[in-house]
Amino acid sequence: MNLDDPRAQRSRARLRTAILELVAAKDPASITMSEVAKHAGVNRATLYQHFPDVNALVTDALEETVAHVARAAALCPREAPRDDAPQPLYELFQHIAESAALYRRMLGTQGSALFAARMRERLTAELVASFQEQRRPAGFDDVPAEVHAAYLAGALIGVIATWVDDDAPAPAEETALAFWRLFRN
Template structure:
């Protein structure tokens, strides 16, 4: 199968739409390939031709969401005041709140480990790129760039998961995360 073939792209689009529709209604662990095939109006073999399992399909279907989260995190100016979250971070948490049901399905206790891992991976890549491009704050030279980026990426995914499972409002979540994030990005006076 050629993934560039328009027919394959249409089929993948139908499968992605079907899995997101089903995920809006039920826990990911309860979505079967048979139900997915019925919803997408394809046969089970077609599902397996494109994806090895439902988790891989969910991860692919949420790829644009993962990219949006990574872009928003990468846009946050590290020198913004501690008491006010940057606009991109506020927008990110508003997006998460508006789509809380889907994030809860993806990151909750019965969610997709593959999705959470993909989100951490994309965030780590974006933050590593940013840090190696000169936007890394001073005072962290004793910590490898990749470790620093992975630490912050894991923190963001963890806070998003907490917010959607606990129902934290974005106007509380964004500033709280920002204060924690800045602490993880800035050196203390003792370190200088």
């Protein structure tokens, strides 16, 4: 199969959308390949051409979600004032609010350790790359960049997980600002 073929790309996009919608609604372990194919409007043979099982599809579909979070975190200008969170951070928390059911399913108390680990790994890598481009906050020269990045990634994931698991979460803007204040100190 040629992954550059527009038909293959459309099928994969439909499958990713379908699995994200299904995962937001129910436990990934209870989702069948037949259910995914039906939800995506493709036949099972097409689904199996692209993904061997539900876990592979979930991993692939969530990669863009993880990449989105990682890019937004790495784009935050470190010199922004303490009481004005950077726009990428506001946008990140707004994105998470719009997909709260998915993030709750993947990071909340009943979440996926694999997803959390993948997100932490990707966030850490993006932050290290950002630090190598001289975008590291001042005052941390005595801490290895990888350790600093892992610390920040873990903190962000912890805040996101707690926020989406809350029965009455604060607005995205408030949470972004709270995280920024913690980050800046």
